[in-house]
Amino acid sequence: MSPREPAPPPQDAGSLAEQAAAVAPLLEDSAEDLYENAPCGYLSTLMNGTLAKVNGTLLSWLGYRREELVGRRRFADLLTIGGKLYHETHFAPLLQMQGEVHGIAMELKAADGARLPVLVTSVVKTDAAGEPLLIRTTVTDARDRRAYEQELLRARRAAEEAHREAERSREHLHEVVAVLQRSLLPPSLPLVPGLETAAHYHTASPDHLGGDFYDLFSLGGGRWAFCLGDVCGKGPEAAAVTSLARHTLRAAAMNDPDPEAVLHTLNSVLYERYTGDDPRYCTVVLGLLEAAGLRDTGFDITLAGGGHPPALLLRDDGTARYVPTPGGVLIGILPRSSVTVVRTRLEPGDTLVLYTDGLTEARTPAGRYGDEQLLAHVSALAPSGAEPTVKALTDLLESFGNGLDDDTAILALGVPARAHENPTSSPC
């Protein structure tokens, strides 16, 4: 009210009475009118469902005359057949057990066959002794609500279908990745007389191709080459480099088995193929195996390393040490590679282990697993043949759980130990 307007004069008794008379039609004191013309449908049925009372609102929604329904039809008769099934299997049992049922979506069938989506709530009215007398039901028009819910349902079904489609695509991707991944590794390691071999490849994710690789192949004349490497990155591009690296190593070693020369060739191939803004490189250890003697006397090994973690040597005497190839740099990153070559010997009972850095980079509660722990771990294993060593390292990888987030390759070459002579069992 504006402050300039005077306050209204106090009302006398006469004008109050006039006002009461004016609002009398608005007092809503006719229960009959409230029932008949309520903004929702009302109905009452006997316990067996026979309609006993229906309000005007519901009759007008359905287009029936009162005498067509009351005493003649059951509530379930007003439902669609699917609705009847639902009524009999859910609604009626619930009502009998709980005495009330709230907000059930159903469809009523009007006299002209039209369908009216409604929400139904029913309560059982009991007598003083608690015996059920009849069922009171309200029916709310739910056309807009149902349209909205059907939109939600449609959206949910679309989302579910999209999800299933995505799952199918993902499964297909996994199959493709698995096939490609296998193609980057030898299907099985060749038999090398006097040598035990074992390998393991851990795939970090079925979604991605890893870039680790290993190989072992004959060069003829009792000589063998082996390699293990790690191409930078993941995915199809890394896999292409992996394939190129592995086949280049094979071809180059066949041509000239000198490990240093082989790595130089690989360096040139990678450097020239991947120039410019997409440099691709790898770390690799390449080795040459030559039988040291005529029989069971082990192998001479020439190892060349290009920026790769050092190999491990488990000795027959129970010790273990790294075989460093220091100074070697990543293969493919510089026009001229720098390769370190070391020579060692694999005696009976010795095992040489190559691995990629997924193993030492694994996260543990105490930080990265690291070289020292790895050395301690294999020292405890030594002496150990190729097979049990790879098994032990596979177990170790599994123990990392989620801490292992990179692909990891392991290759072990071992010379079987000589049968130990046992003086007590020797014949005399």
Place this chain on the structure above:
Amino acid sequence: MDIRRRNNVSVIGREDGPALVLAHGFGCDQNLWRLVAPALAEEFRVVLFDYVGAGGSDLSAWDPERYSTLDGYAEDVLDVCRELGLRDAVFVGHSVSAMAGVVASAREPGRFGRLVLLTPSPRYIDDDGYRGGFSKEDIDELLESLDANYLGWSGVMAPVIMGAPDRPELGEELTNAFCRTDPDIARVFARTTFLSDSRDDLAGVAVPTLVVECAEDVIAPREVGAYVHAAIPGSRLVTLDATGHCPQLSAPEATVEAIRSFLRDGER
């Protein structure tokens, strides 16, 4: 596997009484027997259970393939019987469960000495020369009703229902708490129920059988009751003066009396 937990088995009543297995139908769980179980327990050793997927069963044991045929439900019945070492028991199956009992009884003769089929129907959809009362479209309509009503079910409730009630207050929030079912599971059960056809199994029933029907039942009308009665050799048919598909709720005394008198007659 712990069958008692998986199927939420409870055994009540006289330990020395004849065993009576109560098997619920589609739409609810063992709650459906609440008005008749106490009376039956005075005389019998009453076995109650939920099919996997219903009521208090272990939902993690639910398998869409197994529970897409009546055989899967029959297997549940037999699993419960084996677990309790029941022989010569009385099987009382409601609605679709009646047919699961027929299948189970044929599969392991000796488990059940008598069958009580409560409002059974061997086929709900009309066929040449057979009136089940429904068409394929009607069943689709029912599936729509299921989709429109998640009775007592919501995603947040699932942990409570599945036995991890770290938030028990959730249990109070939903109405219609009886018969709550995971909607995906309910849909599979509905299809299995209403698309099944076990008419050929009826002739193989080899134990005394009581067929109980209601005078007015939309789901299993009287001609279906008559069909089942005629198809099972030597069966007895009782028509209750009751309305609806669940006489164990709408006419519990009459239902108990029908079962009792059928079993009493067998003793003579």
